[in-house]
């Protein structure tokens with residue numbers, strides 16, 4: 001049973017923001033678990049191409065780059081159109097691309113707010129809508145499609161300086177069960193992962209100097225005493241998209257080493 005439980009064999013997946021960080025970790029996990037094709041998307045064509053080549057070399061499945069900017073609805077539709085040109089169905093959509101913003105409230109502009117909401121909340125929602133036909137494509141009771149939203153531990157904690165980001169992620173968590181119910185009869189499951197601190201470009205400033213006092217103090221504070229890595233996020237994403245997690249829908253999984261328990 002174990003061989004099939006966590007298998008992604010034959011699956012066609014889309015991971016936005018797949019050129020670096022968490023998106024690239026999940027794309028790699030899907031390929032190592034047997035996925036047939038994993039489309040990764042991002043704005044920077046060079047980085048995306050390099051990552052697609054690197055990931056295509058590690059397993060029998062193919063990793064394919066699709067360049068696109070998800071900060072506007074035009075960008076969302078253009079990306080969806082490129083995917084529709086390539087595939088008549090997809091099994092998995094991971095809405096991972098996101099923007100980390102923060103700073104004193106007094107200095108936050110309406111543009112900062114809009115940018116954060118657009119990339120973290122509006123675009124994932126409307127990309128899911130634009131890809132609905134592909135997600136329905138071959139979904140059945142026994143082999144449902146899977147949509148994953150990426151939230152953040154910031155949705156569960158209160159910070160004075162990350163209002164737009166944490167509000168966008170809280171909204172993603174609220175959207176998740178609503179979409180799960182809306183798509184249930186189409187055999188599309190919708191879940192969210194709320195990561196704690198992971199090694200990625202977004203957090204590079206916090207961990208790049210392993211001797212920094214602030215980094216060491218942070219590791220002390222996190223109950224797991226470490227940042228999350230590829231295994232932590234890929235493991236949960238594979239579980240949610242394979243038979244192992246096929247009875248999850250409308251759920252938010254906190255993958256944070258206990259971060260939200262102690263700040």
Ligand SMILES: NC(=O)c1ccc[n+]([C@@H]2O[C@H](COP(=O)([O-])OP(=O)(O)OC[C@H]3O[C@@H](n4cnc5c(N)ncnc54)[C@H](OP(=O)(O)O)[C@@H]3O)[C@@H](O)[C@H]2O)c1
Pocket residue numbers: 016017018019020021022023041042043044045047068069070071096097098099100119150151152153194195196197198199200201202203
């Ligand atoms: N790292 C953490 O500790 C952590 C914790 C909680 C939640 N998260 C969430 O995890 C997700 C991934 O973050 P990460 O830490 O892996 O960040 P990352 O390493 O900076 O990766 C972000 C990815 O998104 C792409 N991207 C950014 N803006 C885009 C846009 N406008 N259109 C299309 N693609 C865009 C980036 O490529 P281009 O720049 O080339 O477009 C890149 O592939 C985000 O939703 C973030 O909020 C991360």
